[in-house]
Amino acid sequence: MLAGKRVLLIIGGGISAYKCLELIRRLKERGAAVTPVLTRAAQEFVTPLSVAALAGEKAYTDLFDLTDEAEMGHIQLSRVADLVVVAPATADLLAKMAGGHADDLASTLLMATDTPVLAAPAMNVRMYEHPATQRNLTTLAGDGVRLVGPNAGDMACGEFGPGRMAEPMEIVEAVGMALADGPLKGRRILVTSGPTHEPIDPVRYIANRSSGAQGTAIAEALAGLGAEVVFVTGPAETPRPAGVEVIEVESANDMLDAVRGALPVAAGVFAAAVADWRVARESVSKIKKEKGKLPTLEFAENPDILATISQMKKGRPALVVGFAAETDDVVEHARAKRERKGCDWIVANDVRPETGIMGGAENAVHLITEEGVEDWPRMGKDEVARRLAARIAEALEQ
């Protein structure tokens, strides 16, 4: 799968650096050559010797190693690879990358390289959530750096939350996608997915049954064709797709902000089941039960993300694809929705409970375009995703 490819692996100084030993093995098993580089801090966690032994190559550690400069200068080293992988990408390394620092070998290589970069962030949850880190990640995504992870879970520091480095196999998958030569290579595509949560008070919210399965499958299929995918997801139960940039949101308003921030994109696929309404006044404290009194919720309309993007005067994606979940007169309603919202295509499906589609593994869709209606047979959501991704690739080629 990765035969003939070369990965320049920059290992940052975090506890998850130990996972890089496994990562090197998995990459090599798949035929990739790995040139390892360790930051000074990384050498506190893994030794250049073990890294070099597994990679079967010299491990580079210092910018001012004159022998290396004689053998292979840092500029050349930064260009030999098909992909630069930064794992673990610590908060400090990400900040250096976002700020354009070049004060050691790792950061200099990252500045000098003209090859794509994939970073696997790993840090304490508070550090990950810190506005500075989030700002840096946004900057890096805008610079075209691909991200894999972090995952949420127990952390080495005893806390819990997002910040764990993606597992070696997830990184291998993301490497495969970053190197995928497909018709969508170089195209940035946005996918929205999952439900939204509209808060009532700090502990209650309004949600829907979307699992995020179809949106996730579409993101993976697009990445498989070489696209650079930005995946904006509400709180969905389906595990996040590997090899794509993931932006987690809660409410429809958050989702619209994230979508706007992800532009410009060549195409947008709006598979999220966005709540049409939110509670007009979210209570800042938990609403208490009062005997004989029922609370009344007043609603406010949420922004229609699909319609907003479809009707942009400037910077509209060349192709906008919406979804229509209907329970009756599927095609007619979906046709009307396409006109009303101003998107190019609508993928319509019948979500009556007896179809088992909402939350299930299969889907039976109709693709509605300007030319007419195509009825696709019932198939797995993965297959629907692959077909749709292929159609998107075709449309963007024209």
Ligand code: CTP
């Ligand atoms: N959508 C959106 N923002 C919203 C509501 C929906 O982006 N606030 C998008 C969905 O992601 C989907 C499409 O619009 O691509 C259709 O959503 P749907 O809820 O079926 O359409 P509505 O406009 O809500 O119409 P109705 O509820 O009358 O079926």
